[in-house]
């Protein structure tokens with residue numbers, strides 16, 4: 292089993308001021324769980340990064356993707372990636388999009404730091420190794436293992452800022468997984484997220500387009516609706532060839548084109564905006580970047 296480490300709370304300790312910073316090396320992290328993993332499973336630890344996942348860029352995502360591919364080029368039974376929880380859902384869905392191998396890739400992390408009197412990282416890491424070694428999880432893509440739950444990458448999201456069971460999914464049961472894509476670098480693929488709060492001005496999207504964005508994910512209200520001014524900016528962006536995906540700020544349920552009017556999702560879809568389906572902004576942005584990087588129709592990744 293290859294364990295790739297990238298930082299996050301699971302690798303954090305308190306500094307002199309009491310703030311959390313990632314300081315624990317990959318080998319130290321793995322040493323804390325060696326006796327908890329299933330008998331016969333050996334752990335080959337490789338440190339990819341040591342950062343807070345909110346600092347990750349698509350260049351770091353590419354580094355994780357490359358490390359996963361390198362690990363799977365060998366005879367590892369599976370791959371575990373330790374990762375900060377803030378952007379774990381993004382990295383998980385990126386890994387899933389390119390994962391052609393049957394062997395599972397399981398991301399995990401922690402809500403409480405390495406030096407906490409009761410850290411959750413060791414149990415999460417042991418669970419992730421167990422899941423990645425389980426033949427029942429082959430050919431099912433990437434997962435997040437967290438707080439005793441194993442969640443498919445597509446649709447997973449961080450649901451709580453502090454709870455140990457920090458992740459949930461918006462994916463309906465049995466949601467299909469699109470075919471894996473050939474590797475392509477994501478760094479430099481400029482996809483932005485714009486929040487469509489009531490009264491949001493169109494300059495939010497105009498500025499993104501003027502600044503070179505090739506894709507924009509709009510986080511609408513309700514089932515996916517935006518105000519009149521922003522809708523005009525969205526329509527103009529689509530007319531200029533920018534890929535626009537509509538999602539929602541509502542935690543659960545699909546995006547649906549049921550409302551008309553200037554900013555209703557039905558109107559936006561008719562103008563060429565794409566639905567994020569069950570994906571929320573974080574994963575929709577990554578899937579749109581993957582689509583642009585690989586020349587894939589975004590709808591294939593968002594609603595296969």
Ligand code: ASP
Nearest residue numbers: 299300343344375376377
């Ligand atoms: N800020 C941390 C990170 O994402 C949070 C965590 O790991 O739980 O790296």
